[in-house]
Amino acid sequence: MRLAIASPVRRDMKRQKTLALLRAIASALVGGSLFWLAGLPMPWLLGSIVGTAGLTMAGIDARVPRIARDLVLIVLGLMIGATLEPAILSNVIRWPLSLLGVIIYVILVTASQYLFFRRVGGYDAPTAYFSAAPGGFMAMTVIGGEYGGAERVIALMHAVRVVLVVFAIVIGYHLVVGAPAEDASHYVALSAISPGHLLLLGVVGAAGALVSRLLRLPGGFMLGPLIVMGLVQVSGLVHVSVPSGPILVAEVVLGSSIGAQFAGTTWAELRRGFLLSLISTMAMLALSAIFGLAVGFLTGLPLAALFLAYSPGGMSGISLIALALHIEPAFVTLHNMLRVLIILIAGPALFRLRSRRDD
Numbered sequence: 001m002r003l004a005i006a007s008p009v010r011r012d013m014k015r016q017k018t019l020a021l022l023r024a025i026a027s028a029l030v031g032g033s034l035f036w037l038a039g040l041p042m043p044w045l046l047g048s049i050v051g052t053a054g055l056t057m058a059g060i061d062a063r064v065p066r067i068a069r070d071l072v073l074i075v076l077g078l079m080i081g082a083t084l085e086p087a088i089l090s091n092v093i094r095w096p097l098s099l100l101g102v103i104i105y106v107i108l109v110t111a112s113q114y115l116f117f118r119r120v121g122g123y124d125a126p127t128a129y130f131s132a133a134p135g136g137f138m139a140m141t142v143i144g145g146e147y148g149g150a151e152r153v154i155a156l157m158h159a160v161r162v163v164l165v166v167f168a169i170v171i172g173y174h175l176v177v178g179a180p181a182e183d184a185s186h187y188v189a190l191s192a193i194s195p196g197h198l199l200l201l202g203v204v205g206a207a208g209a210l211v212s213r214l215l216r217l218p219g220g221f222m223l224g225p226l227i228v229m230g231l232v233q234v235s236g237l238v239h240v241s242v243p244s245g246p247i248l249v250a251e252v253v254l255g256s257s258i259g260a261q262f263a264g265t266t267w268a269e270l271r272r273g274f275l276l277s278l279i280s281t282m283a284m285l286a287l288s289a290i291f292g293l294a295v296g297f298l299t300g301l302p303l304a305a306l307f308l309a310y311s312p313g314g315m316s317g318i319s320l321i322a323l324a325l326h327i328e329p330a331f332v333t334l335h336n337m338l339r340v341l342i343i344l345i346a347g348p349a350l351f352r353l354r355s356r357r358d359d
Helices: 002-037 043-057 065-079 086-090 092-119 126-132 135-147 150-175 195-215 223-235 246-260 265-299 303-309 317-324 327-358
Strands: none
Touching: 002 092, 002 246, 043 150, 065 223, 065 317, 065 327, 092 126, 092 135, 092 150, 092 246, 092 265, 092 303, 126 135, 126 150, 126 223, 135 150, 135 223, 135 265, 135 327, 150 223, 150 265, 150 303, 150 317, 223 327, 246 317, 265 303, 303 317, 303 327, 317 327
């Protein structure tokens, strides 16, 4: 009897999730199409964010299931890992200084934005701290709530910041540099992939997903496949090509996921949150530019890659931008991973220390 009752409930939940996904994809495609017709850069990412955000703020359920996002992250990890090659090892010697810069950047950004949200935003200490720390959206919201912060405010600050960073970087890059040149060195057409090659990609992706799960790596299921694919490529034993088509799917799904984070947000909350987050994000990006220029001067590393490496956006979003614009995606992802790890590991400890000092 219990099974008979539970079965229709499960079917109805599955139906609701399917409808929500279809609405999210539809709104993303509409937004992406409008941005494409307007000639805007990366239209399927930016348009998907706007389209899905508009729908969710209107009170319509347009959530993207976790499994869809996880599958896209696995593909994204494979595509970034495919950009690695043995020659990249010659550049690794210049990375320690830029990685050290990430540590200093995190400290300065978190401290300055904590003071901003405390004194200008008027938030309590935990809300201000976890709104300021440029870590993962979900992680900062959950951990901040555990320490007494206002989860809704923290979530809104991070959601707005992620959107602003994506728009600022993509549009700014196109205004300064222009459209990226096509790069076919690491990717091939989907039609050129043999069944055996697809099977190899599936094995690498599954092994990478298992690594992500066992090691609990930040960035969901993206880093594990990136690491495994990178090791395969750098070893030089076999060259694995990745089809280029899935990058558009990744833009639509990730854009929809970002837009769906605004579910339940009122326009009044968005206006205040947008203003505070705009000021905070511009300050963070200014620090990103300063660090990029300084480290670039000392190491000779490309400025565009350094700016993305120090950008305070979501790791998957920044990695996707680096991949789409052909800006050292492996380098950028490694630095963003370090930023998130520092905040996840040291963030709560630093907040406890700060709280005891204030007491």
